[in-house]
Amino acid sequence: MVATTNTGKQLAKMKIGSKGHVSHFTDNCMACKLLSMGILPGTLIEVVRAAPFGGGCYIKADNLLIALRKSEACSIVIR
Amino acid sequence: MKPALSPDPEPKIALIGNPNCGKTSIFNQLTGLQQKVGNFPGVTVDKKTGTLELPGGTRAMLIDLPGAYSFYPTSKDEKLVVQSLVQPGNENYPDAIVYIADVTKLEKHLLLFSQLKDLGIPVLLALNMADVAEQEGLEYDLEKLGRKLGAPTLLVSGRTGEGLGQLKQMMVDLLAQIPTVNVPLDSTQYRLAPEEAKLITQIQGEFPGYTPYQLVLLAHHIKWLPFLTPAQKIVIEQAINNTGFQDLQLQVYETMQRYDQFTPIVQQARDRDSAQSASFTERLDDLLTNRFLGPVVFFGLMLMIFHALFTWAELPMNFIEDTFGGLNTFLQTNLPKHWLTDLLTEGIVTGLSGVVVFVPQIAILFFLISLLEEVGYMARAAFMFDRIMQFFGLNGRSVVALISGGACAIPAIMSTRTISNWKERLITILVTPFISCSARIPVYTVLIGFVVPPTKVGYVSLQALAFMGLYLLGIAAALLAALVFKLILRTNETSYLMLELPEYRLPVMRNVWLTVWEKVKTFTFEAGRIILIISMVLWLMSSFGPPGAIKQAEEMARHSAQLKNLDETATQDLIDAQVMEASFAGQLGKFIEPAIRPLGFDWKIGIALITSFAAREVFVATMATIYSIGHQDDEYSIREKMAKQRDPITKELIYSPATSLSLLLFYVFAMQCMSTIAVVKRETKSWKWPLIQFAFMTGLAYLSSWLAYMWLS
Numbered sequence: 001m002v003a004t005t006n007t008g009k010q011l012a013k014m015k016i017g018s019k020g021h022v023s024h025f026t027d028n029c030m031a032c033k034l035l036s037m038g039i040l041p042g043t044l045i046e047v048v049r050a051a052p053f054g055g056g057c058y059i060k061a062d063n064l065l066i067a068l069r070k071s072e073a074c075s076i077v078i079r
Numbered sequence: 080m081k082p083a084l085s086p087d088p089e090p091k092i093a094l095i096g097n098p099n100c101g102k103t104s105i106f107n108q109l110t111g112l113q114q115k116v117g118n119f120p121g122v123t124v125d126k127k128t129g130t131l132e133l134p135g136g137t138r139a140m141l142i143d144l145p146g147a148y149s150f151y152p153t154s155k156d157e158k159l160v161v162q163s164l165v166q167p168g169n170e171n172y173p174d175a176i177v178y179i180a181d182v183t184k185l186e187k188h189l190l191l192f193s194q195l196k197d198l199g200i201p202v203l204l205a206l207n208m209a210d211v212a213e214q215e216g217l218e219y220d221l222e223k224l225g226r227k228l229g230a231p232t233l234l235v236s237g238r239t240g241e242g243l244g245q246l247k248q249m250m251v252d253l254l255a256q257i258p259t260v261n262v263p264l265d266s267t268q269y270r271l272a273p274e275e276a277k278l279i280t281q282i283q284g285e286f287p288g289y290t291p292y293q294l295v296l297l298a299h300h301i302k303w304l305p306f307l308t309p310a311q312k313i314v315i316e317q318a319i320n321n322t323g324f325q326d327l328q329l330q331v332y333e334t335m336q337r338y339d340q341f342t343p344i345v346q347q348a349r350d351r352d353s354a355q356s357a358s359f360t361e362r363l364d365d366l367l368t369n370r371f372l373g374p375v376v377f378f379g380l381m382l383m384i385f386h387a388l389f390t391w392a393e394l395p396m397n398f399i400e401d402t403f404g405g406l407n408t409f410l411q412t413n414l415p416k417h418w419l420t421d422l423l424t425e426g427i428v429t430g431l432s433g434v435v436v437f438v439p440q441i442a443i444l445f446f447l448i449s450l451l452e453e454v455g456y457m458a459r460a461a462f463m464f465d466r467i468m469q470f471f472g473l474n475g476r477s478v479v480a481l482i483s484g485g486a487c488a489i490p491a492i493m494s495t496r497t498i499s500n501w502k503e504r505l506i507t508i509l510v511t512p513f514i515s516c517s518a519r520i521p522v523y524t525v526l527i528g529f530v531v532p533p534t535k536v537g538y539v540s541l542q543a544l545a546f547m548g549l550y551l552l553g554i555a556a557a558l559l560a561a562l563v564f565k566l567i568l569r570t571n572e573t574s575y576l577m578l579e580l581p582e583y584r585l586p587v588m589r590n591v592w593l594t595v596w597e598k599v600k601t602f603t604f605e606a607g608r609i610i611l612i613i614s615m616v617l618w619l620m621s622s623f624g625p626p627g628a629i630k631q632a633e634e635m636a637r638h639s640a641q642l643k644n645l646d647e648t649a650t651q652d653l654i655d656a657q658v659m660e661a662s663f664a665g666q667l668g669k670f671i672e673p674a675i676r677p678l679g680f681d682w683k684i685g686i687a688l689i690t691s692f693a694a695r696e697v698f699v700a701t702m703a704t705i706y707s708i709g710h711q712d713d714e715y716s717i718r719e720k721m722a723k724q725r726d727p728i729t730k731e732l733i734y735s736p737a738t739s740l741s742l743l744l745f746y747v748f749a750m751q752c753m754s755t756i757a758v759v760k761r762e763t764k765s766w767k768w769p770l771i772q773f774a775f776m777t778g779l780a781y782l783s784s785w786l787a788y789m790w791l792s
Contacts, residue, residue, distance in 0.1 A: 028327040028328065029327065032151055032331060033153060035331065035335070035338075036148040036190060036334060040335070048361070048364075049364075049368065050370060051370070051466060052370045052373050052463045053374075053464070053467050055466035055469070056466065062186070062187070063184060065364075067458070067461070067462035067576055067579075067580055068576065069575075069576040072577055
């Protein structure tokens, strides 16, 4: 859910290959979409690789592979 | 037990599920060649339906709704699902729902199922990918799962066909169930928030027959649901203000509540989890989506597709041309000499040949593109090129449209529906027709030889390079036009990529063949009909003229031939040319000649340009019709006939490099396809965009042809 605490780290700033659990989302609109795809608070996310030509990233959430833009990855906070 | 008689003679069953759940495979398994692709009224989403014979003799109509993640849509496809399901009495409102979920991702795929449960429509849960689950050792207690989720549950496989017999049997039972209308407020799958409960009690009087959750959805989607009357909107708006109903917050609340409800059920019913290891997909993606190698592989694949398009199609195309040529010779020698025979051979058979000859190329292109889609590669392409596409004001998903545009702009434009941002979608629609579609291939093939000699540089033929150059020119035009539109158009809608990358799977060939079959059928019967009619009209127009004009032209030609002392063949050529000029077609061509003279086109090319507006491929058929009148022997291909054409007065070659290049450029850029214009009008819901598109594409074509002709002549 959307929380106001500032602990945690934006997914977009995580290193390639690192993992972490979703803490919360910073944007309600993005949150709705991410939730409906199955990315919930507590979901384990791994940053698999960066996109060619920069910008986005390829993540693994549980057993789901998802492509995100940078702005989308920024709205996810990892604890 | 026979199912209860529904008021509808054919009960409707909707297939619903998340994107990538394998719904299409199951739909194809159940309906095969019995399926029809139509349109949902008012919107332009493809509506796939098929008739299904159920055990016991009942027939049902199966509707394949687009894939959706939840009832909170962002794309046009997803909106349609909501629209069909929130309004009891809607013409797509199903009598029963078959929900398809990927069994290997059950926890992610049950959100929409949980929402569907609250509609009161009888629903069953089909767990797809049974074959994959078995391989991975994944097992569920189906009885327990079904009991706790409150829906009959079974395992199926769209790939192997496993469980489909049982599915049909269960559909019969499902249709016998009566939809629940009066759902008490406390029996929804999640606990309603106080605002939601209050809102429901305030508006339910206005909407008899709606379930509580449907009323909540009306409030969430009040802005775009098309069927709400102004009076109904006022009632809902008042209730929203009275209760403090917060759209986004309540969406998040509801979604979380639903996950909390079904996640433990799924976990408890799972007998054995799949063995987790770095999957085949992830290892393959190490290469295919690699920052550096990924794009290289992509361009390699595209190159292979074009190579296949030309090399594989050559043999069948030659065979088709030879067969029709042979048929024509046979008819001409065996039928009495009469203008009806000429209409049959020079109008109908020549026109038919012009249709059928493209079937191999279209089939091969759609085969390869749907193969890439089916194995899951297209989503990777969208991911890799999203950043670049964004630079041009497009979306990563636009890559799929642009590539499909290489086959035909019409399905490509329809595939943009998955782009949720209107501006990105509109730009994709506007620039896609610049990509050289398969209809331009024959025009390029015929004309390129007049510009570039058939020599080789190393292993590569110059003509092949020129061919690629024309394609690149189209791509460059598309991207530059996109950039211009990006700067002109304004929007404040959010744009998303957020794309699921499905596991790589071996393609289900049934799906691929069905796509190829459907596209070839559409081309042959829809485009083919137009081409055939135009060929016949053209033949009639070029054989007949105003009363007396043809006879007069013939006599004039004979007279001047005698004066010049021409031999028999030359006399006949002169007669044919003058007769053609005097005919209706000639006069029409003459009428537009002043406008196209600066581009180096004569009135015969003018006729071809006019008829090409029906469809570009008509160009070749037009040339065939026009020039087969000039020469009686059908052994020559159209190209060879055109190469011999000379101006009757100056004796210069008509298809000089300058004119041919100018004509090629015209075909690269110009919007010459009625069907595309119709589709763009349908997709953008106005005449404004197709007209703008027609103007800038044709304007660019005229300008570049004019410059090229000036430069070369």
